[in-house]
Amino acid sequence: MVSFLLSYRADDDNVVGRLLDDALTARFGRGSVIRDDRMAVVSPAELSASAALIVVLEPRMTSGPAGLSEHVPSSTLRTIETALERQVLLIPVLVDGAPLPRETRLPEALRPLVQQHYRRVSTRTVDADIRHLIDDLATSFGAETKTAGRAIPLILSAERVRWFMPPPGHGPSAAIVYSTRRDGLEVADSGQSMAWWRPGFVARYSTRYEVDTSDHWIVFDVRLPAKGAYHFEASIIVGFRVTDPAQVVRRAITDAAGLIREFVLDACRPISSQYALDEADQAETAINRRLNRGASALGGITLYRRSARLSLDERGRHYVRWRELERKFYDPQARAAYRLARHRLGPTTGGRKLGMSALRPGGTPRARERLLVARAPTQVPAGRDLSVDVRLVTEGRPVHPDAVTSRLANLLVSDAGTPVTVTVHAPAGLHAEGPLQQTVLVLPDEDPNPIRFGFGARTPGLHRIDVTAWAGGTFLSEVSVEVSVADGGPFRDGQPKTAPMGAPQARPGEVTMEVRFDGSRYTFQLRSDAALFAPVVESVTNTPNAAVENAIKELQQLAGGGSRYDATMTRAVIRSAGIQLWSEMVPADVQDQFWQVGADMSAFTIATDHDVVPWELLYPLSAERDAGFLVEQVPVVRRTYGQHRNAKVGLRNPRFVVPPKAPTGAHEEIAAIRAILGAADSEPITKAGELLALINSGGLGATHFACHNTFSSDGSFIDMDGGRFKPALLAEASIRRLLAESGPLVFINACRSAGVAPTYTKMLGWAQQFMSSGAGAFVGTLWAVRSDSSARFATAFYQSLADGATLGAAALAARIEQQDDPLDPTWLAYTVYGDPFATAAV
Incomplete structure (x- = not known):
């Protein structure tokens, strides 16, 4: 029986330790856990016989000058030392952000502890975290629950031999095997007829079997143990055929898949367990070398082709990235090299590096043209499963005949390959049957294998599935597919949707926060080049609309000069609004993730279609950190779904929109x-x-509006000669992407021009319509602003952009320019859509 040593203080209020104790006992049986109260008497021999030593470390146990020696019993420290000496698997379990002990604060014998593969457990997600740990231990030590797969029966029929037998029914792809009445087996000669009318036939044979001898392919999606109680996700392809039909009958092999699966696992597990998570490529090579070491015969079955592909799940990828980050900042030499590399990347603004390209290990990137291709059925009966298949395809290589391709920007892939993460988002009516995020390695001269995302069609209706591609925190591309689910409806395949992919390099320090809202739940996901965090789902009892409107109303009052506050109180009121937005709208887990990546942040992008919330007002705050409003710290921009990535923002052929009823100072x-x-x-x-005709002609250049924008719950409009100009009038331009060629800057300097209103299927506003039409960038306001302040913001923004600053840096410079009047919050009112690193095309 597998046994574990579990170190935690049972007499203390250690919730994680007690839950882990119970979970180990439930999965591995009574007597499988040796606890803290017996560790003083554990002998070295008993320790060596144990599968692993699990040490639960809370934050207080690794803090303080003395660290572990102050808070951990000496008997436990001796056990850890012995485990390290005897190379027993040691698993530190870090609770609620507890750091690993600093190597310099540990005795020499205990310093290897910091190199062990640790696990993190949060009291907020303790059940899921412990379940994942137990599952990985079960995978490593043989208690894995078998996953049922598609059975492949080899014996197609078994029929008693008698007079007047019908002929075999499975044609030339099946071999005929007869059992004799003396318990022998004979395979019928395909060239010689054996039939019931031949003399002595019925007297000699008792049963006729038909055995499948055709070629088969099977794919096993299994877990393989990695070093340190983690696991690899493995996809193993095996080709096989029956070469000894009599042996198949003798062994009564009714399911070849189960037999082959056990053979594959037995061959792969000892190999994969020798490799750490960040050695997946080496593990994959070693496994493929073992699997293809000559033909293998299993009970009359010959395996003629085998290949394995290893990957990491979300937790594994997060662990690897976090360890890289720890090494980067704990190792002085690595930290110095990292900072030197970042110093050499591109221009700076405000003392922060705004590099235009990522670190490129392995040589100079090569320009390749790629497409993001997604495919899903258009119609599915309720209750059926469906798949969304996603591919990253080099332009010119074959795709499905129905695929429609579009012009593709250059895709930069380093010689060593560039990791690209693909994420799918689906509404609640489609139940996810697996991970919603997978990462593939894009190599210079080959396309990665297709990625499959599985869903169960639960709720009738039309459902949109969004597919996005990312390199770290850098957005690459997006496509959407729609699936109609109906009770008793047909199943119809769909046409692939394609989109161009930009240069997939993770730009250092670029962080993106995705925010999605389905009416009852927010889903947040933070992405960066340093870490790719799992999505965080937060249910809400009330939508934020009323609270947002109240906050905007108060800010508008301040901007209009209608407040009795002095400068100090005005700043306090605005700051309090930002802190409240941070504490109430951003989940605690996402706040923790923000602090992890915030130190080296160079740009922050908010990706959302639900623009009711003024995210630009965020004021990140913790007990130890206060660096001001987020928009004061780094360039902050937004992106809306359907927005393509533009490295250039068009300032050519500028035009100006000034309605007859223009604000004071519009012409100046x-x-x-x-x-x-x-x-x-x-x-x-x-x-x-005139404006609509110019837009629909595709010839719109940079366009600046100096106007009033009327906003209500029914939507926005600008009152012009000839009628109201509304976002809905851009429907044709949006569908046909009429502005994609010029990619102009559109700046609506008006009251609340970035506001949105509900339409048939989504939130619709000026930003969404112009960006989906192909604009290079959009600038608008979230609430009513002062005319003089708005003019100063616009001129500062244009001046910075024209001087060569990036889009994000120009926005940051314009905000800083506006902060000289402490009674005016106009600098917070602006929102900018586009690529934060885009530059002007003049």
């Missing part, structure tokens, strides 16, 4: 921007029809 604002852009004098656009 236009004159200042003309001078910055070097634009020729021309009459501003005043008519709605």
Whole structure:
């Protein structure tokens, strides 16, 4: 029986330790756990016979000058030392963010402890975290629950021999085997007829079997143990055929899949367990070498082709990235090299590096053109399972005949390969049957294997599935597929959807926070080049609309000068609004993740279609950290789903929209921007029809609106000559992406031009419509602003962008320019959509 040594203080209020104790006992049986109260008498021989020593470490146990020696009993320290000497698997379990002890604070004999593969357990997600640990231990030590797969019967029929037998029914792909009445077996000669009418036939044979001898392929998706009680996700392909039909009958092999699965696991487990999580490539090579060491025969079955592909699940990838980060900042030499590499990346702003490309290990990247291709059925009966198949395909290589391709930007892939993470988002009516996020390695000269995401169709209706591709925190591309689920409906295949992929390198320090809302739950996911965190789901009892409206109303009052607060109180009121948004809307787990990646953040992108929340107002705060509003710290931009990535923002052929009822100072604002852009004098656009015709012609250049924008729950509009200009008028431009070629900057300098209103299927606003039409960037406001302040923000923004600053840096510079009036929160009112590292095309 497998046994474990479990070190935790049973007499203390150690919830994690007690739950882990119970879970180990339930999975591995009574007597499988030796606890803290007996550890003083555990002999070295008993320790060596144990599967692992599990040490539960709480934050208080690794803190303080003395660290472990102060809080951990000496008997436990001696046991840890013995386990390290005898190379017993040692698993530190770090509770609620407890750090590993610093190597310099440990005795020499205990210093290898910091190199062990640790596990993290949060009291917020303790049940799931412990379940994952127990599952990995079971995978490593043979108590894995078998996953039922598709059975492959080899004996197609067994029929008693008698007079007037019908002919075999399975054709030439099946061999005929007869059992004799003396318990022998004979395989019928395919060239010689054996039939019941031949003399002595019935007297000689008792049973006729038909055995499948055709070629088969089977894919096993299994877990293989890794070093340190983690596991690899393995996809193993095996080709096989029956070469000895009599042997199959003799062994009564009714399911070849189960037999082959056990053979594969027995061959792979001893190999994979020798490799750590960050050695997946080496483990894969060793396993494939073993699997293809000559043909293998299993009870009359010959395996003629075998290949394995190893990957990591979300927890494994997070662990590897976190260990890399720890090494980067705990190892002085690695930290110095990292900072030197970042120093050499691109221009700076405000003392922060805004590198335009990522570190490129292994040589100079090569330009390749790739497509993101997603495929799903268009119609599925309720209760059926469905798959979304995703591929990263080099343009020009074959895809499904129905695929429609589009122009692709250069894709930069390093010689060593570039990891690309693909994420799918589906509504609650489609139940996910597996992970919603997978990472593949894109190599220069080959395409990665297709990725499958499984769903169960539970709720009738039309469901949209969004597929996005990322390199660290850098957005690459997005496609969407729609699935119609109906009671008793047909199953119809769908046409692939394709989208161009930008350069997939994770730009250092770029962080993206995805926010999705399905009406009752928010889903947050934080991404960066340093860590890829799992999604965090937060249920809400009330939508934030009312609270957001109240906050915006108060900020508008401040901007309009209608408040009696002095400068100090005004700053306090604005700051309190940002802190409240941070504490109430951002889950605690996401806040913790933010602090982990915040030190080296160079840009922050908010990816969301639910733009009711003024995320630009966020004021991150903890007991130890206060660096001001997020938009004061780094460039902050947004991206909306359907927005393509543009490395350039068009400032060419600028046009200006000034309706007859323009704000005070609108023409002076236009004159200042003309001078910055070097634009020729021309009459501003005043008519709605003229503006719409220019947009639908595809010839729209950089466009600046100096106007009033009327916003209500019914939507936005700009009152112009000839009627109201509304976001819905951009429907044709959005579908046909009429602005994609010029990629212009669109700046609506008006009251609450970035607000959104509900439409038939989504939140619709100026930003969403212009960005989905192909605009390179969009700038708008979240609440009513002062005319003089808005003009100053616009001119500072244009000046920085025209001088060569990135889009995000230009926004940051304009915000800083506006902070000289402590009574005016206008600098917080602006929202910017686009690539934070994009630069102007002039």
